[in-house]
Amino acid sequence: MIVFLHGVPETAALWDKVRAQFDDETVALSLPGFGCARPQDFSATKDAYAQWLVGELENFDEPVDLVGHDWGALLTYRIASTRSDLLRSWTADVANGVHPDARWHRFARVWQTPDEGEAYFAALHEAPLESMAEAYEQYHLGHEDALTLASWSDDTMGRCILDLYRSAVPNIFATWGPQFGPTASPGLVLHAELDPFDNKEMSNDVAETFKARQATIRDAGHWWALEAPVESAATIRTFIDSL
Secondary structure (H helix, E strand, O other), X not given: OEEEEOOOOOOHHHHHHHHOOOOOOEEEEOOOOOOOOOOOOOOOOHHHHHXXXXXXXXXXXXXXXXXXXXXHHHHHHHHHHHOHHHEEEEEEOOHHHHOOOOOOOHHHHHHOOOOHHHHXXXXXXXXXXXXXXXXXXXXXXXXXXXXXXXXXXXXXXXHHHHHHHHOOOOOOHHHHHHHOOOOOOOEEEEEEOOXXXXXXXXXXXXXXXXXXXXXXXXXXXXXXXXXXXHHHHHHXXXXXXXX
């Protein structure tokens, strides 16, 4: 079973085009609060999402091939290093996000700042959808894909994003890093060639720490699952079939 996990600011629909390339059964999980309800009393911290993911993976009859993007990737690194018994394999991008020297991008720093983060999402959700899409087009997305991405954001997602990022200061490695190392389940670190949120050198270091293979998705940006679904699925399929 191939299980896909999206990131921020996305929903499980991120994977629709990629999943359409697979003949075998796949599942796309929805992070609580992202295109779905936020459970009552759910803290939406990084540890709460990691615990939630463990529960989801425990529902499968056997270890899965987990594919994570963005925060879904950061959670994948966590599970690979702490509950590899749940995984047949794992694939994840933006490995630089769990590097010891990782520094959050400018949007994350706004979201982590009290009042500024709240003001950001208030303004975002008051803006026309077309203007939100134009902002995403700056990251190598076509207009229709940018419009789709923009349409997913809502107040529930915004509040979850604030809680999630504020739980990850100063960076992921500060709390999860001590458990990082070679994983019992084989892994693949993906690099989207045009992803401004990735750092190839730092991601290389992390891949070496985890003893993971590496692959590059050419001529694609951060939202490679929307932009290059055929190439992305082929890369994931090649890795899984090699095991």
